[in-house]
Amino acid sequence: MSELSEDTFRVTLLGTGAPPPSLERFGPSTLVQVGREKFIFDAGRGAMQRLHQLGIPFSEITGFFLTHHHSDHVVGFPDLWLTGWIGRPWGKRSAPLPVWGPAGTREMMEHLPKAFHVDIRVRSKSYPPDGLALLAQDISEGSVLDKNGITISAFEVDHGGEDLPAFGYRIDYRGRAAVLSGDTTFNENLIEHARGADLLVHEVTAVAGSAAENPEQLKRISSNHTTPQQAGEIFARVEPKLAVYNHLLLFGSATAKDLIAPTRQKYAGPLVVGEDLLGIEIGDGVQAKAFGTSD
Secondary structure: OOOOOOOOEEEEEEEOOOOOOOOOOOOOEEEEEEOOEEEEEOOOOOHHHHHHHHOOOHHHOOEEEOOOOOHHHOOOHHHHHHHHHHOOOOOOOOOOEEEEEOOOHHHHHHHHHHHOHHHHHHHOOOOOHHHHOEEEEEOOOEEEEEEOOEEEEEEEOOOOOOOOOOEEEEEEEOOEEEEEOOOOOOOHHHHHHHOOOOEEEEEEEEEEHHHHHOHHHHHHHHOOOOOHHHHHHHHHHHOOOEEEEEEEEEEEOOOHHHHHHHHOOOOOOOEEEOOOOEEEEEOOOEEEEOOOOOO
């Protein structure tokens, strides 16, 4: 990876999958490099492996944000936290890690050291104790970080039938903005907070084949997630310079290719179906590049 400059605004999809295990799509996780800071939003399975592929030590991460507490968004966090503390193959993290998230985040971070207390007891003899510390905050809607010209704001989204708080995030820097939806069904509050954003990264679900004939399943899915038709309306109203699908939750015979046509019913603008390690540069324009492609 190149050195970050003050003008950097880069979003990388570390993982674009959903709960079912996949070697092509790891669990939901997004890296945002803005100015000279590096933030991670969610940490599904494989987040550390994807970060390693990018050549970025977790010891360099400025802070960590949770959209909500479903397991597929957090199971990779202990790996990032503890491996970043140990530091192999790169330098050890020597400073506490700030963590922001919905109600229950502070409690979760207080319990993690208890769950790994044997490992911590042994390794504490060799590694810096400050690098193990987690500075957790439970957040509400509004600005949660304002630092070096970077503003990160949380906004409530609707994870439908699930009884848990869930947030999306907006990152503003030097007149540019990226919005991450988190898990949500169609949501007016998201549309309001995404207006004027250069990039909108949004979750999506699709059902095809025999699964589409199950009304109970369809009702449950649509009450928790956003269909391509609904996302098309969201994109059309927000009008981002680029819309990107993330957290692909596909049922039955549905594939990523099946997302495009229904989205186009209401949205004709720039659209990319995200893949793991897709990098998105936000400058005068917004450009998405698959991992490993040249400039």
